[in-house]
Every structure is written in C-alpha cells, then in structure tokens.
Amino acid sequence: MPSVTTHDPATGEEIRSYELFTDQQVAEIVEAAGTAFQTWRRTPLETRAEAVRRLGQLLRDNERELSELMTAEMGKPIAQGAPEVQLCAAICDWTADHAAEVLADREESTEGGRAIVTHQPVGVIYGIQPWNFPIYQVIRFSVPQLAAGNTVLLKHAQSVFGMALRLEELYHEAGVPRDAFRSLLIDHDQSDDVIARPEVRGVTLTGSDTAGRHIAARAGEHLKKSVVELGSNDAYLVLGDADVEQAVELSVQGRITNNGQTCVAAKRFIVVDDVYDAFKDAYVEAMGAIEMGDPRQEGCTLGPMSAEGLRDDLHEQVIASVEKGAKVLVGGEKPDRPGAWYPATVLENVQPGQPAYDDELFGPVASLIRVADDEEAVRVANDSRYGLGGGIFSRDTARAVELARTELDTGMVNVNGYNLAQPHLPFGGVKDSGYGREHGSWGLHEFVNIKTVMIDG
Template sequence: MPTITTRNPATGEDLQTYDLHTDAQVSEIIDATHRAFGEWRRTPIEQRAEAVRAIGQHLRDNEQELSELMTAEMGKPIAQGSPEVQLCAAICDWTADNAAEILADVEQPKEGGRALITHQPIGVVYGIQPWNFPIYQVIRFSVSQLIAGNTVLLKHAESVFGMALRLEELYRAAGIPQDAFRVLLIDHGQSDDVIARPEVRGVTLTGSDGAGKHVAAEAAKHLKKAVVELGSNDSYLVLSDADVSAAVQTCVQGRMANNGQTCVAAKRFVVVDEVYDTFRDAYVEAMAGVEMGDPTDEGCQLGPMSRVQLRDELHDQVLASVEKGAKATVGGEKPEGAGAWYPATVLENVEPGQPAYDDELFGPVAALIRARDDEDAMRIANDSRYGLGGGIFSADTARAVELARTEFDTGMVNVNGFNLANPHLPFGGVKDSGFGREHGEPGLKEFVNIKTVMIDGD
C-alpha cells in the first residue's frame, strides 16, 4: 500500500507515516459523504450554524496544540500559529452569525403572481488545499459549504496530513455528522477520479496557477462548478508622496509573514524614482536584520520553508534572475545542512524576463523595481499575468483608493497597509490568479443552487 511520510522542515526528521486510501476506500468515502448530504441539507440552518460556531470554539480550545502541529509539519513560526487559529475561529463566528440572513429566501413580484428565489445546497463539494495555512485554507472553504447544507471532501497537502485528520476530529466533536466532512489521503492521480464522480457537484482549489488550470479543466470536462484561488506576484506601489518609513515597515511584514509563503503576500515592490533610493536603503537594512531561527521559539522571525524541494526551486529562481541581470543585495545563498532553510533575500535591478519579475517567488525573497513616476508604477503593477492582490502607499488616500478601484487589475488591494483576509470580505483574484470568491456573501453563494420558483395566481 502506498504511503506518505511527513517531515519536519526545520530538521528534516520524519514525523509520521500515513497509508494512502485505496481506490475502493475513496469510493466508499464519497458514497458516505453523498448519503450524508441527504440528511444534512434538511437540517435547519440554525442547527448547522451552531455546529459551525462550535468548530470555532474547538479551534480556540486547542490553539496551542494546533499551533505546534503547524510548526512541526510546515515550519510556521510558533508565534504566527495563534493568529491563524483566531482568524479561523472568527470566520466560524461570522459565518454562524450571518449565513441564515444571506441565504434566506427572497420574494420577488412577477406578472400574474410572485416568485421565490431560494438558495439550496447542491451536494458534495471537493476541496483541494495547500499546506501554507493548513487550518485557514480548510476553514475558509468548508464552513461556508457546511452551513449552506453541502457536505465536504478534503484533499489536504501531503505534508500536512496530520492537520487534516486532526481537523476531521474537531469537526466531529463540534457536531458535524461523521460523513458530512471527510478527509481523503490520496495522490494527484486519484484526485482527478474524485472530480469525475457524479456525486461531487463542486470543486475548489487553492494552489499554483498550473494546478488551477488542471483542476479547472477537469471540472469543466464534467460540467462541475469550480473556484480556483491561485498564486500571484503581488505588487506594492510606493508612490512619490508615500510615508517611506511606514511603507518599509509594512513591506517587510508583507513579504516575510508565514516565511514568505503566502499567495497574497507582497512580492514585487514598485518604487518611484523620486523615493527609490531612500526606500531601497531602509528596506535592505530591515531585511538584512531578519534572522533565521528555531520556529518553536516565540521570537523566531524567519523559520524554514515547507519542503527542501520548494526551497531549491526558489533558489533556482533567484539564480536565474541574477543571471539575467538582477542583483542579490541581501541573502540569495542557500544554506548548507539539514532543513528547508532560506534567508531573507532582496533582489534589485529586477526587470521583465526574470523570474523575480514574471513569476511567483513563494518564499522570503523580495523584488525591487524602479518606476519613473506614479503612472509608470501602476503600469508595472499591472504588467503581470497574475491578479490576486496588491498595495498602494500614498499620502493622498483618496487618490490611492481611486487607483485601487479603477486601475489596479487585481481582486484585492491594500491602501497604506497589509492585510491577509477578513471573514466578511471577498477573497480571490483575476487573470492567472483564478476565479470565484471565498469569504463574505460571495463565498457563501459560490456552491448553492440559486433557484427560482414562480407561483401563479397567488
């Protein structure tokens, strides 16, 4: 029987070995989740909401254990575990508080009678999730589907199988029926077979643009609704009137959070010529001060990347960028020894044709890009196949907001700050960063049947 062994990315030591589900076991789990849908969808939404609220409380009650598991399986600095757990609990609370109103029936007039618009669950929703936020990625798609009356299958990343199974336990403890949320321990080949199953009515993935194209194509082949939230190389613009000191501080945070492994992280820093040198000097100094450390230490600034393979791929991107004219002002050298370590790195002279400009660098590497003026900065920001997030720093908030609204070709924009996610605000992108939304009202309605009932003579 095929197995997967998880490893501690800080030490390279084995953590746990898991047997992958056989095709027969996968079929049995899908059948069980489909049967559970028949009962769960008829459970009053108020009861479903209380179970979702209880998930949040169970997360809070197990915060330290969950934080330690994240650190062990994917290297998240332990101090960043608590904020992830708290965000997930807040998502559960918001969903429990608001779903009934958002998904309530709406009456509309029609000639000769009236109409009812109702939001009905569609069935089994299959979520393919990454390792970088191993609790949040699961919570943000699953609780909205569960409260809507759907049932859920989870394929989590192989490196965080332990977290997947622990969450399954917590969902059951919270009152989610045993087969309404199930974990599949499977490989990518088996995943395509899951998408093809007629019982599976929707597919959602967070991952790379390559994975998104594959999964979206598989879903389309079988006429399945899909949401894909993919990577990006988000630009943060420092305009001529920006508070450079505040921008530097925020841009370090935006690049280094979660060891730089965040789809919506600040990655390309587009700075106008007028303030470029001032920003560059302060930013390089700040990044040079970020030290790698033991992720179990509360004071850790930068832990390991998730896997050695991903670290090596990032380093190859850095080397390719340097070969094409970029300059590594800070970092850029791969440490020797065990573990998936990579230092805080700053690349200058970043231009089109380099991975640091064109692609997503998923790790603690920042790309500095000089722009002629504010207009040129906006052009560079949009010169990307991606469109997940971005940011603008400017003393003229009204102008920055207007640029964010009308010019920035992304799904999300920060003005004079850096934010990852909020339970009530839609999250998602455009272009090669995917389609569909999670969180808020749009996230609750992605996988429901918005059904029209027309009533005559009433």
C-alpha cells in the first residue's frame, strides 16, 4: 500500500511515514465498528458518559504532549495548544454532565392514550476531519455520538496522522471499546467506499465547500444523514460608534489565531467611513508589528502555515486580488526560507471579483472594506456565498445584538468580542458554510433516531 509522510511545517523536515490501510483492513474495521455498536448502544448511558468524562481528564493529563504534537504536525503556536486541549476537555465534561438530560425520553399525550418520544442511537458515524484543530475537530463530533450510543470512525487529515493514532489510544484508555472508536489511515477513494458501507449511518465533515459538496452528494446517494461544517470569509463590522481601540485589538486576534487558519477567523473587516482611517492606521500598525516566530517558543503569536502548498495557494490569492485592484498595506511577500511561512498581511481596496472579497483566505491575510454607513456594512457582510460566523463592534450593544439576530445571514455572530466555540452553544453555518450543528444539545440530537412510540389505553 502507498504511504504518507508527515512534515514539520516550520522546517519542512520529515516527521514520520505511515502506511495506508488496505481495502481489506478498512472493511474489517468498519464491520467491527458495526458489531461493536450492538454492544455499545446497550451499554448504560451513565457508563458511556463516564468514559467521555475520563477522556476529558486524559486530555488534561496529556496536555503538554498533545500541544507539542500539534505544533510539530501543523505548526500551531505552542501557547495555543493548551486552550484547545482545555476546550476539548470542557466538551467532554459538558457532555458527560448533560447527555442523560438531553437524550431523556419525553412523554406526550395523544387522543385516547399517550406517546413516548425517545432518542436512540443509529449506528456507525463517520467523521472526516481537517488538520487545523486536530484535537478539537475530533472531539466535537465524536464525543456526543459516543455518549448517545453510536460508534465512531475517524478519517483525519493525512498531515496529522500522528494525532489521529494518539487520540485513538486515549479514547481506548478512557474506556471506549476498541472497535467503538477507530482511526482510519486512508485516502479519498477509500473514504467514499466507507460512506457507502451499510454499517455507516451518518457522515460528518469539516472542510472546504468543495469537499462538502462531494461528501454531501456521496452521503445523499446512499441516503445517509450528513452534517457539513465548511469554510467561510467571516465579516466583522466596525460601525460608526465602535470603540476603535477594542475593535483593532480583537480584529488582530481574530485574524492571526491559529496562524490565521480557522474557519471562523475574522477575515473581512467592513469599516464604516467615519472610523475607517483610524481603524486602518491602527490595524496596519498592529499587524505589521507581528513577527513570525518559532511555534515551539511560548512567546510565538504567528507560526508557519500547515503546509507549503497551502501557503503558496494563499499567496496566489493575494496576487490575484492585487491584480484586480487590491492594495497591500503590509506583508504580502512570501519569505525566502524553508517552511510554510507567510507574514501578517493587510489588503485594502478589496472589491467583488477579488479572491480577498469572494473566497476564503485561509491564512494570516486581512481584507479591509470601506463602507458609507451601517446599512451598507450589513449589505456587504451578507454579500457572500458563505455564512458561518461574523462579528459586530458597536458601543450600542442592544442595536448590535438586534442586527446580529435579524440581519446577518450567518450561523454565529460575536458582538464586541471574538470567541471560537463554547461547549454548550450550537456551532455551524448556512449557505455554502454548510448545514447541521455541533456542540450542546444540538450536537447530541444530530445523529439519533427521534422515535415516537404511541400507546393506546
């Protein structure tokens, strides 16, 4: 079988090679997951929840090791590893604490009798996950499914196969049966075959909208329920009454966290004319002061991108935007050094037809868009095929909340802040950013059979 080699994005050096599973191995693992489901679904929910709780503690116990592995495989600054691990542990805790309540039977009355609405597991849930948050992406889809009584198969990104196998070990150490959670080291063609298997009853993907279309079509072909959380070019609105200093600080954070490689990163900054010049000057100064650094050092705020190919794709988007009228205010040059490095970059004169306006720039590149007033800011924010997250900066919090509730066409909105995810709040988008929700009660309900039992008399 062919093999895959992982690389350190800071240096380009090889880390380790992994042999892909054979088709026969994959078939045996999928079949075993289906068999394990028959036992796991009958395991008391309390027992399943305790395994999830132990997993959270194991993540905490191994926080440093996991952080170092993330840094090595995908370049995450080491100081950002611990918060990811802690978020994942919190998801485990929340699920263990609340799964029984969320999945409890409901009694309903009927004419001449009564009914029970029950939430039952359905089978094997297959998760196709990206490299950018290599622990969180796995935890957020798999933990609710395991608590609900489903079994789980993971296809992780090839660049983080080391993390895929290490997580498998931790799940098993926590008490999840061996065949109830398995990592598949496979390619895209093999993945399509997994979706078609009868044991697989649900498919969830986090990735690009291109990948989402493919996976959703493949799942739909086989009438499998799917959840897809895709990319975005999230707009952050700086309204005329915004606290500019606060907006700049949080907009820098929102653009460079995780080296700019976050689906809900702040990407398009739509700034009202009254405060545009003040915001631009301060923002460019702040972004220009960010230095690329060794992601293994605690003080690093901007490390390398995850792969040189992805860095090159981002640079091509910048060049294409400039050719169509955008202007580079800072950054925008590919460093001549080994590794997948790209500087903090700011573009202005960003307009429709440019990649910086229309597409997702998955790296530390910010797009500034000047608008006349708040109404135009909302219109431009919604002028996108994406709709995952976004934000509003305004001193009039009540008005900003109302705009967030009723006007922004996204699944999530931050008001005067930048937050990635919360264990108890739904996470997901609309339009080309996908469908379905993860986290909280919403995630627990995505892949269960909501069954009605009607009783006469």
